[in-house]
Amino acid sequence: MSKKFIYAVIATILFVGGVIGYNYYQKIFGKAITKDSVLFVSSNDSLTDVKDKLSEFSKNPNTFLLVAAKKNFSKPKSGRYVLTEGMSNNDIINMLRIGNQTPLKVSFNNQDTLEKFAGRIAEQLEIDSISVLNSFYDKEFLSKNKLTKKSVLQICIPNSYEFYWNISANGFRNKMLKEYNRFWNTSRLKKAQTLKMTQVEVIALASIVQKETAKIVERPIVAGLYLNRLRKGWPLQADPTIIYCIREVKGQDYVVKRVLTADLELKSPYNTYKNKGVPPTLIAMPDISSIDAVLNSKQHKYMYMCANVDKIGYHAFARTLSQHNRNAAKYHIWLNKQGVNR
Numbered sequence: 550m551s552k553k554f555i556y557a558v559i560a561t562i563l564f565v566g567g568v569i570g571y572n573y574y575q576k577i578f579g580k581a582i583t584k585d586s587v588l589f590v591s592s593n594d595s596l597t598d599v600k601d602k603l604s605e606f607s608k609n610p611n612t613f614l615l616v617a618a619k620k621n622f623s624k625p626k627s628g629r630y631v632l633t634e635g636m637s638n639n640d641i642i643n644m645l646r647i648g649n650q651t652p653l654k655v656s657f658n659n660q661d662t663l664e665k666f667a668g669r670i671a672e673q674l675e676i677d678s679i680s681v682l683n684s685f686y687d688k689e690f691l692s693k694n695k696l697t698k699k700s701v702l703q704i705c706i707p708n709s710y711e712f713y714w715n716i717s718a719n720g721f722r723n724k725m726l727k728e729y730n731r732f733w734n735t736s737r738l739k740k741a742q743t744l745k746m747t748q749v750e751v752i753a754l755a756s757i758v759q760k761e762t763a764k765i766v767e768r769p770i771v772a773g774l775y776l777n778r779l780r781k782g783w784p785l786q787a788d789p790t791i792i793y794c795i796r797e798v799k800g801q802d803y804v805v806k807r808v809l810t811a812d813l814e815l816k817s818p819y820n821t822y823k824n825k826g827v828p829p830t831l832i833a834m835p836d837i838s839s840i841d842a843v844l845n846s847k848q849h850k851y852m853y854m855c856a857n858v859d860k861i862g863y864h865a866f867a868r869t870l871s872q873h874n875r876n877a878a879k880y881h882i883w884l885n886k887q888g889v890n891r
Contacts, residue, residue, distance in 0.1 A: 581607050582636040589714065590645065591675060592627040599625050599645070606632065613638050622646055627675070629653055629714035656709040659759060661833045662801055663702050675715045684718035694726065700830040703752045704729040707836040732837075740844040744776070746827075753827040755835035755843045760789035764863060768842035774851045774866065776843070783852070785821040793832040794819050807889050858883040 586606040590599055596617055604610040616638040617623070628650030632641065643649075655673045660666035667681035684690070685701050696704070704726050712721065733748055741751050758772050775785055792805045794817040813822045818829050849866075853873030857865040858880055865880075867873035 580635045581609070581612070581638045581641065582632050582634055583608055584634050586632045588630040588632055589675075590625050590627050590630065592715065594625060594627065596623060596625065603641070613641065617642055626650075627715040650713060650715070652711045652713050654709045655712050657705070658707050659834045659836055660702075660705075663698075664801075666702065666705055666834065670721065674712060674721065676718045676721060680718035681721065684722045687719075690722070697830065700749060702834055703749065703831050705834060706732050706840075707834060737841075737844055744844070746843075749830065750827050751843050752835060752840060753829070753831050755839040756831035756833045757785065757787045757789050757821075757828075758842055759835040759839040760792075760833055761787065762862075762864060765838045767863060768839055769845060769847040770849065770851070770866065771854065771864065772839075772842040773846035773849050774854055776846050777850070777852055779826065781852075782825065784823070784825050785827070787821045790819050790821040790828055790832055791815065793828075807884060855880045 581603075584606050588599070588602055590602075594602075596614060600610045600613050603613055607613065620639075620642055622642050622645075625645035626648035628648055629652075630641075630644055630649070631651040653673070655670065657666065657669045660669060663682060663685055664678070667678035667685075670676070670681055671678040686698055691697060691701060694704075706729055708728075710724070710728060712724070716724075738748075741748060744751070746754070754772065754775060757775065758768050761771050762768055775787070778785055788808045791808050791812050794815045795805055795812060796803050797817065797819075798815075813820070816823070818824060819832060821828065850868050851866040853867040853870065853876075854864040855873065855877045857863045857876075859865075865876040867876055
C-alpha cells in the first residue's frame, strides 16, 4: 500500500470527520433562530410542543429535539421567552432550562365588572378568567383586606403593569393589591382625609364621575358638583347609579339609553335618588383621572347638571334649580326628537 494512498485515506477520514463535527457543532451552537420572535411555553407543553412552536422561526426545528436529548433536557419551564435572530439551540435550551423569561406589559382600561376585568386579563396572560375570579373572590383574601365581592374591583387601578406571562392567579391578584396600596400614597391619603372620605368612598364617587363623563377635562367639575351636594346633605341623584341598579336586575349587558322616572324608585342601596351619601362601593372601575378628579376637584357653586345638547358629550351646569330645569327641558326635547325612549 503506497504512502499516497494512505495519506489520501487519512485525509478523507479527517475531512469526513471534520464535516460531521462541523455539522454536529452547528446543530448545537449554530444559528437556529431566523428572526427576532417571542416564544410562549404553556405549563403543559412538551418538548415536541416547543419544537412545533419553534418551527415558525427556526431553520431546522428537528435539531432542537436532538440537542435537547444530548443535553438530557426534557421539561421546559413555562413562560414568555424573547428569542433573537441568530440564537442557537444550545441558547434556547439553556433559557428554557432555567426559565429565563421576559416580562410583558399588561394593560387594561375601565371594566364595569370583575368578570369583564378577568376576561381582559386572560387575553394577555396564561391564567384563565375563572382562576382570576376565584382568586379575587377568595374569602380569606377578602376578609384579610377588609374587602367584599362588590368592593374588590377597587384594587384594580387601570394602567400598564409588568408581569411574567405565566404568573399565577394569586400572584396577579397580590400584585394588584400591592400596586393599589402604592397608588394611595401619602399625598392622596391626606387629600382624602381633608375631604373626610375613606378610600372606598373616594373610589365609589370616582366611579360615578367616570360613568358620568368621558371628558377628562370635565371630571374635576363633575366631582366638585357632587362634593357640593354631599356637603349640603343632598342626595347625589346620579343617573349612573340608577343604570347600575337596573343592570343588577336585568344583567350587565342590558342597554340603558335613558333613565325613566319609574327607575328612580328602584329599591337598592346604590340608588342615589333614594339614599344620601355615596354608594356602598364603586359601581364600575374608575381610572386615575377620575380618582384624582375627586381628590383635586374644581371649586365652584354648581349644584345641578344635565347633558349639553349644544355640545354633545359635555354637560350643562347650573347653580339654581330654575336654571337646571331649563337645561333639562331642552335635553328631554332633544331625546324625544331622537326617539330615545329606553
